[in-house]
Amino acid sequence: MVTVQYYNRVFPCNEDQTVLEVLLENGQDVPHSCKMGVCVTCIMKAVDGDVPAKAQEGLRKSLAEQRHFLPCVCKPTTDMRIVNADLQDLFSPALVKDIEYLPRDICRIFLEPATPLYYHAGQFMNLRREDGLARSYSLASVPSLDDRLEFHIQRHEGGQMSNWILDDLKPGHHLGIQGPAGNSYYQPGSADRNILLIGNSTGLAPLIGIARDALSSGHAARIELYHGSRTVAGSYLDDQLRELESAHGNFHYTACISDELAPKGYRLGRADELAFSDHRDLKKWHVFLCGNPQMVSSARDRAVTAGAQIADIFTDPYELKDLRKTPRS
Ligand SMILES: Cc1cc2nc3c(=O)[nH]c(=O)nc-3n(C[C@H](O)[C@H](O)[C@H](O)COP(=O)(O)OP(=O)(O)OC[C@H]3O[C@@H](n4cnc5c(N)ncnc54)[C@H](O)[C@@H]3O)c2cc1C
Known part of the structure; x- marks a missing residue:
């Protein structure tokens, strides 16, 4: 058992607990969101005590050097004294x-x-x-x-x-x-690797950026983008994506509609379902999965089953803050 000191309060922390869990359990209203070391919302600063390397993974070097860390993935190995990060930093x-x-x-x-x-x-x-x-x-x-x-x-x-x-x-x-x-971005030096991009709703945002980045970097292999929405109206940036498809022979865009009849140019079904039924062998592919966390998680499993290496699967799950335990007034 070690302790976590947050300003003038000291809380016990057992070896399985993260600093964020300890703070929340003890009624401290600290900002947090994904609880997975991804979103950086809960970032804090350690004044004393060892900071485990995992708690600084992905942080900018200057922030890590100032002893900033992510409480949601920090399991202390020594007593720690911590404070809020300075917003100006x-x-x-x-x-x-x-x-x-x-x-x-x-x-x-x-x-x-x-x-x-x-x-x-x-x-x-x-x-x-x-x-x-x-x-x-x-x-x-x-x-x-x-x-x-x-x-x-x-x-x-x-x-x-x-x-x-x-x-x-x-x-x-x-x-x-x-x-x-985040580490979900086009990998330089991978011009010969096919790319599969799957996202729903605003999960399109990073995917369209990755596709344009790859194309402007001279990516030679195939780029397949599947975007899912419930209705045709939700298939936003459709024109821009179709223009990109006309301009680049190696870029293919599939607009997937799940809740209404799909008119010409659209396909009926979920983006992940259609993508994996079209592409059954993903050996050596780079796979990008963005948006709904359940979709990202199940699509990741399916990509592995189809032969993609775990290191070649890049994910951006849009985790929502879990607010159910604190009813909003
Ligand atoms: C890495 C990452 C990238 C992301 N990228 C994008 C992006 O590009 N585009 C995008 O649109 N989103 C993105 N998100 C999601 C985004 O961060 C927000 O979570 C999202 O916009 C919702 O925030 P909010 O403040 O509107 O909802 P919040 O206020 O956080 O509420 C979240 C959900 O909880 C519900 N809720 C709130 N209070 C309660 C309560 N007391 N009881 C029950 N339910 C409640 C709300 O109805 C809502 O559905 C991303 C998330 C992550 C982690």
Whole structure:
């Protein structure tokens, strides 16, 4: 048994517990989201004690050197004294340049960061409202092709951030941005590997970025993108994807509709089902899976069964914050 000291309170922590579990169990209202070491929402700083290497995986070098760590994957091996991360270390400002509202309660937002940002298409960032509310969103833009950062946001019924973005955020406002993070992006030096991209709803955001990045890098092998939505109206950026398909012989786009009759040019069924029935042998393929976490998890298993190497499967599950235990007033 070790202890975790959070400001003036000290909590016992057993060897199976993460720092985040200990804090939440003891009623500390700390920001968190995915609980998997992915979204970086819960990041904190260790003042004393050893920081396990796993708790710093994927963090920017400068943050790791300042002893920042991710409480959700940190199982302490010594007593730790921890404090909140200083927001100035994490977030920098970005100007909202434009917002495009699309059918099915989706919007594209375009941001201009105050300082240049190095990122890969397909990574994600945390966007923060002035009052501190923050959520993760995937980058749809490609650094070598686009001047602005682009994100696609889908409304969640009762969701705090998505409703605020769709209803209240306006061009001229500022947001805090943190990141980028995530390792789901086009792998340089892989021009001869076929690529399978599967996503539903705004899971398209990182996929379209990865596809454009690959094509602009001269990717020679096949790129197959399957985008799933319930209705034709939800098949957003359809025109842009069809144009990309006409311009590049190695890029194929399949618009998958699951809840209504599929007109000409669309296919009836779920994106993952159709993709795996079309591509039964995925040996040496790179596979990218984005969006609904259940779909990402089951598609990952199916990709392995079809012969893809685990190291060649890149995932971006859109985990929602688990708010069920804390009813909203
Ligand atoms: C790595 C990553 C990348 C992501 N990329 C994208 C992206 O590109 N585009 C995108 O649209 N999303 C993305 N997401 C999801 C995004 O981060 C948010 O989770 C999403 O926008 C919902 O946030 P919210 O604040 O609107 O909802 P929240 O307020 O967090 O609510 C989440 C859900 O819980 C429900 N809920 C809230 N309170 C309660 C309660 N008391 N009881 C029961 N249910 C409740 C809400 O109805 C909602 O459905 C990503 C997530 C991750 C982790």
